[in-house]
């Protein structure tokens with residue numbers, strides 16, 4: 001049995017990125033995905049929008065749904081202020097294993113908590129497990145039909161406060177129509193669409209930024 005795409009992506013990082021240099025890890029993955037094998041990382045174009053939102057929010061506590069290989073995990077963590085941390089949820093053990101090594105290569109492991117398991121199980125345990133009261137920033141990039149149920153779960157668990165920012169990937173491609181409907185027609189959210197392109201292509205895609213109003 002051969003290697004998987006995530007394993008080949010990890011090899012590319014280990015070969016081409018400087019240890020302890022998050023930007024070189026990001027560049028190595030983008031290069032691999034443009035020139036070797038496409039993979040479902042948020043990518044460099046949408047990644048710049050992610051960067052600007054994370055920098056603006058400057059979250060103390062951030063959550064990512066869907067780690068995959070850890071590309072956006074590293075993108076977010078590299079911008080966190082001192083003492084801040086990112087919790088990232090991943091239920092596929094093989095992807096989690098690759099992500100842990102990508103994160104280790106970047107040197108950002110002290111700012112990141114990777115929790116293995118389904119978000120539906122992990123979200124209700126976040127407060128007690130990490131001693132947090134609320135989330136300042138959430139990046140949604142897991143199964144698209146789980147964006148709405150998990151957003152509702154975050155609300156029900158009291159993890160969102162006035163001003164918490166949700167940023168959702170792929171609202172156009174593959175699409176998250178129920179999620180767009182939910183946040184755009186809900187008086188408890190102020191939503192804005194950032195038009196961009198599907199990672200490493202010229203297909204339209206974008207990010208939806210939604211501020212919870214409490």
Ligand SMILES: CCNc1ncnc2c1ncn2[C@@H]1O[C@H](/C=C/CNC(=O)c2cc(-c3ccc(F)cc3)cc(O)c2O)[C@@H](O)[C@H]1O
Nearest residue numbers: 040066068089090091092095118119141142143146173174
């Ligand atoms: C069960 C729900 N809870 C979950 N809890 C924890 N981790 C979860 C969960 N769901 C999925 N995951 C993980 O998130 C990741 C899933 C991401 C799904 N993403 C996509 O399908 C996706 C797909 C595309 C895409 C776009 C165009 C194409 F032609 C083909 C693919 C682009 C993207 O940017 C995407 O994000 C995996 O690592 C998976 O194991």
Ligand SMILES: [Mg+2]
Nearest residue numbers: 042141169170
């Ligand atoms: Mg995505």
